[in-house]
Amino acid sequence: MAEKAPLSFAQIAASEEVATPLRVVQIDGLVVLKIIKHCKDFMPALVTGQLLGLDIGSVLEVTNCFPFPSRGGEEEEEIEADGANYQLEMMRCLREVNVDNNTVGWYQSTYMGSYQTAELIETFLNYQENIKRCVCIIYDPQRSGQGVLALKALKLTDPFMDLFRNQNFTGEKLREQNLTWQDIFQEIPVKISNSALVSAIMTELETDSPATQSDFDRLVLSTNPFIEKNLEFLIECMDDLSMEQQRFQYYYRNLSRQQAQQQAWLQKRRTENMSRRALGEEPLPEEDPNNPIFKPLVEPSRLDGYLITNQISNYCSQINGFSGQSFIKMYMMDAVHEN
Amino acid sequence: MPMGSTVLQLVSGPTGTVAKVHPTVLFNMCDSYIRRNDQTDRVIGTLLGSVSSDGTVDIRNSYAVPHNESLEQVAVDIEYHRSMFELHQRVNPKEVIVGWYSTSAGVSVSDALIQDFYAREATNPVYLTVDTTFQDETASIRAFVSTALNLGDRQLAAQFHEIQLDLRMIEAERVGFDVLKKTIVEKLPDDLEALETSMLRLQSMIDTVFKYVEDVIEGKLPPDNAVGRYLADTIASIPKISPDAFDRLFNDSIQDLLLVLYLANLTRTQLSLAKKLNSAAQIF
Numbered sequence: 083m084a085e086k087a088p089l090s091f092a093q094i095a096a097s098e099e100v101a102t103p104l105r106v107v108q109i110d111g112l113v114v115l116k117i118i119k120h121c122k123d124f125m126p127a128l129v130t131g132q133l134l135g136l137d138i139g140s141v142l143e144v145t146n147c148f149p150f151p152s153r154g155g156e157e158e159e160e161i162e163a164d165g166a167n168y169q170l171e172m173m174r175c176l177r178e179v180n181v182d183n184n185t186v187g188w189y190q191s192t193y194m195g196s197y198q199t200a201e202l203i204e205t206f207l208n209y210q211e212n213i214k215r216c217v218c219i220i221y222d223p224q225r226s227g228q229g230v231l232a233l234k235a236l237k238l239t240d241p242f243m244d245l246f247r248n249q250n251f252t253g254e255k256l257r258e259q260n261l262t263w264q265d266i267f268q269e270i271p272v273k274i275s276n277s278a279l280v281s282a283i284m285t286e287l288e289t290d291s292p293a294t295q296s297d298f299d300r301l302v303l304s305t306n307p308f309i310e311k312n313l314e315f316l317i318e319c320m321d322d323l324s325m326e327q328q329r330f331q332y333y334y335r336n337l338s339r340q341q342a343q344q345q346a347w348l349q350k351r352r353t354e355n356m357s358r359r360a361l362g363e364e365p366l367p368e369e370d371p372n373n374p375i376f377k378p379l380v381e382p383s384r385l386d387g388y389l390i391t392n393q394i395s396n397y398c399s400q401i402n403g404f405s406g407q408s409f410i411k412m413y414m415m416d417a418v419h420e421n
Numbered sequence: 422m423p424m425g426s427t428v429l430q431l432v433s434g435p436t437g438t439v440a441k442v443h444p445t446v447l448f449n450m451c452d453s454y455i456r457r458n459d460q461t462d463r464v465i466g467t468l469l470g471s472v473s474s475d476g477t478v479d480i481r482n483s484y485a486v487p488h489n490e491s492l493e494q495v496a497v498d499i500e501y502h503r504s505m506f507e508l509h510q511r512v513n514p515k516e517v518i519v520g521w522y523s524t525s526a527g528v529s530v531s532d533a534l535i536q537d538f539y540a541r542e543a544t545n546p547v548y549l550t551v552d553t554t555f556q557d558e559t560a561s562i563r564a565f566v567s568t569a570l571n572l573g574d575r576q577l578a579a580q581f582h583e584i585q586l587d588l589r590m591i592e593a594e595r596v597g598f599d600v601l602k603k604t605i606v607e608k609l610p611d612d613l614e615a616l617e618t619s620m621l622r623l624q625s626m627i628d629t630v631f632k633y634v635e636d637v638i639e640g641k642l643p644p645d646n647a648v649g650r651y652l653a654d655t656i657a658s659i660p661k662i663s664p665d666a667f668d669r670l671f672n673d674s675i676q677d678l679l680l681v682l683y684l685a686n687l688t689r690t691q692l693s694l695a696k697k698l699n700s701a702a703q704i705f
Contacts, residue, residue, distance in 0.1 A: 111601050112448040118596065119445050119481070123513060146452070151511040168511060175505050179464075179485040180456040229619070230612050231596060262696050274606040279451045279553060284602040286559060287447075287588055294598070295591045297619040309681055316688070395692055401685040403612050405678045410616060412674055418659070419667055 104270060105140040107217055107235040111276040113147045114233065117221050120149040121191035125223045127152060130190040132169065134182050137215050143275075144219070146181045147189060148172050185209075187216040194315055195222055195400055198267070198392045200385065203246060206238050217270060225400075228308070229299030235270045242266050252381045263388040263395075303415060305408040309401065316397045319390055326387045333382055340379060347373065439585045440478045440547050440564040443470075444593040444601070446522070447551065447562075453485035454524045454553045461490070465523045465535065467502055467542075468549060469509060469516040477587075478519050478547050482509065486521075488535075495531045497538060520547030526556050528565060528581045536567050536579055548581065562586060 113133070120129055131149040135142065151168060177183045187209060190197070197220050209216040215237075222232035238246075241259050276284070348368065355365040369376070446468065453464045466485040472478050484505050489496040509516060521539045523532065527550060539546040548565040565581040593601055597615075600606050610618075630652065636642040662670070 110452070112445070112452050114596060114600070115445045115448055115592070118592070119443065120512075149512045168508060171504065172508050175484075175501065175508065178487055178501060179453055180458065181452075226595065229595070230615055231600065231609055233609060257699070262699070263692075264696075272609055274600055274609070276601060276604050277451060277455055278604055279455060280448055281602050281604050282555070283447060283451065283551070283562075284593070284598060287562075287590065287593075288598045288602060295595050296597055296615070297622055299595065300616050300619040301623065305678075309678075313681065313684075316685075320688075391692055391695070394688060398685040398689045398692075401681055405682045405685075407612055407616055408678050409675070410613075410620075412671060412678070414620065416671055419662070419664075 103140060104142055104215055104217075104237065106273050107142045107144060107219075107270050108273045108275050109144045109219070109233075109235075110146070111274055111280060113144050114231075114274060116147050116149075117189050117219065117233075118223075118226070121221050121223045124152060125191070126193065128191050128193065130188055132172075132185055133187045133189055133217070133219065134173075134176070134184060135186040136182055136184060137186060142186055142215060142217060142270075143182075144186060144217075146176065148176065185213055185216070187213075187218055189219040189221060192220050192222050194224060194311060195220075195396050196315060196393065198389050198396065200389065203238065203266075203389075207243070207246065210238075210243065224308075227299060228302070229296040233272060235272050236267050237270060239265050239268050246385075249383075252384070256384060263391040266388060266392060301411065303411055305404070305411070308404060309408075312397055312401050312404070316394065316401070319394045319397065323387065323390045323394065326390060329382050330387075333379065337379055344376065438476045438478060438545075438547075438566060439587055440480060440549070441587040442549070442562075442564075442590070443479075443481045444590045446480050446483045446549075449483045449485070450522055450524060450551055451553065458487075463490075463524045463553075464488075465497070465521060467506065467518055467539075468520040468522055468547065469506075470519045471515060471517065472519060480519060480547065480549065482513070482516050483522060484509065490531060495534050497535060499538075518543040518546070520549065522549040522551070524551055524553040526550065526552040526554065526561065527563065532581075533567075533579045536581075540567075547584070562588065 117131070120131055129149065129152055131147050133144045134146040134148070135144040137143075150165065173183060173185075188205070202218070206216070206218065217235045217237050220234045220236060225232035241261055242265060245255065245259060245261065351366060351368055355368075358365055450464070450466065453466060457464045464485050465488050466483050468480050469482040469484075470478060470480040486502045486505070487498045506518065518539070520543065521535060523535075528548070532548065536546065536548060539548075545566055548567070550561075550563050550565070552559075552561045564584050564586045566584055567579040567581050570578045570580055597610070599610070633642070633648075634652070637644050
C-alpha cells in the first residue's frame with residue numbers, strides 16, 4: 083500500500099469546516115491604534131467601524147479596519163443606503179492596496195462598559211447571517227484614560243444564538259437549555275501582533291524617559307468621579323431590573339387568576355355534563371376554545387432581564403477592580419506622606 | 422524689460438514649521454509597505470490632518486495611493502486618491518490633506534512631480550519619508566516642505582527643506598510601547614499589573630533621586646543648581662497637610678471605597694443567588 087495520500091486543498095478546507103471553536107482574536111497594532119483614534123476623536127459620541135481580516139482555524143486575525151461615518155440627523159433610510167454605499171466603496175478602495183477584504187466583525191466604543199443592549203445582539207445577528215464567525219471589539223475610551231488598554235473582544239454563545247433566532251425567551255425554554263445570564267456573551271482572549279517592520283521602528287522611537295504618559299494616567303489619585311458614575315449607572319440598572327421583576331409578577335398573578343377561572347369553568351361544565359348524562363343527553367365538550375379565559379397569556383421575554391443582569395454584574399466587577407486599584411494608590415499616598 | 426522680473430527669486434519658505442506625527446500614520450505606512458504590489462520599491466500615500474494657527478502640522482491619518490513609477494515618469498492614481506479622500510471626509514470632515522508620504526530613504530527626482538501634484542491639493546504640503554529598508558540601520562523618519570525656485574513667472578525647480586519632526590507620540594505611550602513594539606503580545610496587561618509596573622517605575626525613579634542626593638551630600642558628585650531646583654520644586658508640589666488632616670482624609674476615602682466595594686459585592690451575591698433560584702426552579 084502506498085502511504086496515505088496527502089490531503090488535497092479541498093479536503094483540508096472541508097475538514098476545517100468542522101467547527102474549530104474560536105479561541106483567540108489576533109489584532110494588529112495598526113487596528114488597535116486606529117480604533118483608539120476613531121473612538122477618542124469622537125468622544126463622548128459612540129462610534130462604530132468595520133473590522134477586516136482573516137479567519138484561520140481557531141484564530142481570527144484582524145488586520146485592518148475602517149470607521150463608519152457617524153450618524154447625523156438625516157433620514158433613516160437615506161443613512162442606511164448611504165452607509166452601505168460607503169462600506170462597499172471603502173472595501174473596494176482598500177482591496178486595491180492589497181488589504182484583506184473579509185469582514186470579520188465590527189468595533190464600537192462604549193461608555194463605562196454599558197454595551198450589553200438588545201441592539202448589540204441584533205447587530206450580531208445581522209453580521210452572523212453573512213459571516214460565520216464574527217467578533218465585536220469593544221473599546222472604552224473613558225477607562226483607557228486611566229492608563230489601561232480597555233479593549234475587549236466579544237461574541238455571542240451558540241446556544242443563545244439559537245434561542246434568539248427563535249425568539250424563545252420563556253422561562254421554560256431557558257431552563258431546558260440551562261442558559262443563564264452569564265451565557266449570553268463570551269469574551270475571547272485578545273492577542274496583539276505587529277509586523278517586524280513596525281516593531282523595529284517602534285523600538286527605535288521609544289523614548290528613554292522613565293515615565294510614560296500611561297504611568298501618569300495610572301497614578302492619578304482622583305477616583306471619585308469614575309466610581310460615582312459607575313454607581314449611578316448601577317442604580318439605574320437596579321431600577322430597570324425591579325421594573326422587569328414587577329412585569330413578571332404581574333404576569334404570574336394574571337396566570338394564576340386565569341388558571342383559577344379555568345378550573346371553576348371546568349368544574350361547572352362537569353357538573354352540568356353529569357346532570358345532562360343523567361337526563362340522557364349528549365355531554366357538552368370539556369373545552370371551549372372560544373372562551374376568552376382559555377386564551378393563553380403571553381409570557382414576557384426574559385431577554386431584557388438577562389441583559390440587565392449582565393450589565394449589573396459588569397458594573398460590579400468594574401467597581402471591584404477599580405476600588406482595588408484605588409486602595410493601592412491610597413496606601414501608596416500614605417507611605418509617601420509618612421516619608 | 423525691467424531687471425526685476427528676470428532675477429532668480431529664492432523665496433524663503435516656511436522652514437520653521439514643525440510636523441507632529443500620530444502613530445497610526447506610521448503603522449499604516451508600514452502596513453501598506455508590507456502589502457505593496459510585487460516589484461514596487463516603495464509606496465506613497467496621502468497624509469491627512471490639520472494645520473494649527475502657529476504653523477504646526479498635525480498629521481493624524483493617512484491612506485496609501487497606488488502609483489506606478491518608471492525611470493522617466495510617475496503615475497499616481499488620482500481618481501483613487503480623490504475617492505478615498507471623500508470617504509475619509511465623511512467620517513471626519515476636520516481632517517484635510519496636509520501632504521503625502523513615501524517609504525524611501527529621502528528625496529528622489531520623481532518626488533518633485535508628486536510634490537507638485539499635492540501642492541495643488543493643499544498649500545505647502547508636507548512630505549514625510551520613512552526609510553523602511555533601514556539603509557543606515559535606523560528607520561530615518563524625515564519630513565520636508567518644498568519651496569519653488571522661480572525665474573520671473575516661470576517655475577524652475579522645487580527645493581526641499583527638511584523640517585522639524587515631533588515624534589513624541591503620546592498616543593502610543595498611552596497604549597504602551599510594550600504592546601506596540603513586540604511582534605506578538607499574548608495577553609493584554611490587566612489593570613493591576615499595569616499599576617504595578619507603574620509603581621515599580623516610580624519607585625526606581627525615587628531611588629535614583631535618593632542616590633543622587635546622597636552622592637551630592639557626601640561630595641561624590643558635584644552639586645548642580647538646576648537639578649537641585651527641579652528637585653525642590655517637585656517636593657514643594659506635594660501639598661503639605663498636617664498628619665491629622667491627612668489621616669482623616671485617608672480614612673474617609675478608604676471608608677468610602679470599602680462601602681462601595683461592599684455594595685458591589687452584595688449585588689453580586691444577590692445575582693448569583695437569583696441565578697441559583699432560577700435553576701432550582703427547574704428541579705421542582
